Amino acid sequence: MRGGTRKLTPRMTTVAFIGSGHIGGTVARLAVAAGYDVVLSNSRGPETLQELVDELGPKARAATAAEAAAAGDFVIVSVPLGAYRKVPVEPLAGKVVLDTNNYYPDRDGVFPELEAGSTTSSELLQEHLPSSRVVKVFNNIFYVHLRALPRPAGAADRSALAIAGDADAKAQVAAFLDAIGYDAVDAGTLADGWRYQPGTPAYGGLYAGDTENFWESPGVPTGAAAVQAKVDAAQR
Ligand SMILES: NC(=O)c1ccc[n+]([C@@H]2O[C@H](COP(=O)([O-])OP(=O)(O)OC[C@H]3O[C@@H](n4cnc5c(N)ncnc54)[C@H](OP(=O)(O)O)[C@@H]3O)[C@@H](O)[C@H]2O)c1
Numbered sequence: 001m002r003g004g005t006r007k008l009t010p011r012m013t014t015v016a017f018i019g020s021g022h023i024g025g026t027v028a029r030l031a032v033a034a035g036y037d038v039v040l041s042n043s044r045g046p047e048t049l050q051e052l053v054d055e056l057g058p059k060a061r062a063a064t065a066a067e068a069a070a071a072g073d074f075v076i077v078s079v080p081l082g083a084y085r086k087v088p089v090e091p092l093a094g095k096v097v098l099d100t101n102n103y104y105p106d107r108d109g110v111f112p113e114l115e116a117g118s119t120t121s122s123e124l125l126q127e128h129l130p131s132s133r134v135v136k137v138f139n140n141i142f143y144v145h146l147r148a149l150p151r152p153a154g155a156a157d158r159s160a161l162a163i164a165g166d167a168d169a170k171a172q173v174a175a176f177l178d179a180i181g182y183d184a185v186d187a188g189t190l191a192d193g194w195r196y197q198p199g200t201p202a203y204g205g206l207y208a209g210d211t212e213n214f215w216e217s218p219g220v221p222t223g224a225a226a227v228q229a230k231v232d233a234a235q236r
Helices: 022-033 046-056 065-071 081-086 121-128 143-148 167-180 190-196 224-232
Strands: 014-018 037-041 060-062 074-077 096-099 133-136 160-163 183-186
Touching (some): 014 022, 022 037, 022 046, 037 046, 037 065, 046 060, 081 121, 096 121, 096 167, 121 133, 121 190, 133 160, 133 167, 133 190, 160 167, 160 224, 167 183
Parallel strands (some): 014 037, 014 074, 037 060, 074 096
16 A cells, blocks of 8 residues: 555554454464564453463553553454444544454344445444544454465565555554555445455455365465455445
8 A cells, every 4th residue: 555654663552452362362463573562352351361461472461451442552453243332432532443343143143234234344333433543454364364474575475455444544554564564455445344344255265365175275475466356346
């Protein structure tokens, strides 16, 4: 993504996590590897995250969700969508919030507005966080592939991730992605995020390569042109 990318200096930036499971924990590992401090949280309490904190070392700590939200300069929300209304609101005001979430009715319960296609899951989170700026990212890559595919800037086999949201917030997210080993593909406004939600060509298999066995794929580098083509191929 070109343009006025705001740099997020790792040593000055704390990345916080509301939800530290498969995808949140993976982004936390990449963030620590890139030099960021991280604050992890979940629903059960900080003590249940000790193993991950120990693995990540001195740049990581665990807190309650409200404490993590307050501590983060940059906050990743990675909970089952059904829990999105429990995400703390006030401590996230004014912050860029990265939304990894997907809608799975069997897991999350039925949301009639999502069934009708009148809004998107990231727009629901944005409504819940009216003073934050939500960017949809990380939702369409399996955590195993996300962990396997970071590459240095300029590497021929660097992968890209789609981002949707407000322009300045996307520039900040693109800088974060660059620091953790990914390029960014601008997929439009938050309302355009349906283009890589479950059921679209850009969802799930995009980073698995040409395989019939998604779960066995170690992850296949997928550059910006391939991501853009799949995002553009989405149809309602
Ligand atoms: N798995 C993937 O590869 C993948 C990839 C892309 C996107 N996603 C999406 O990302 C989201 C998270 O998926 P996941 O696979 O990482 O799920 P997961 O492994 O089950 O982790 C969910 C995390 O959310 C926490 N959580 C649940 N309710 C919470 C609350 N009210 N406050 C704070 N934390 C809460 C859980 O904490 P407790 O364990 O303490 O309850 C856990 O740390 C989902 O929407 C999923 O569809 C997943």
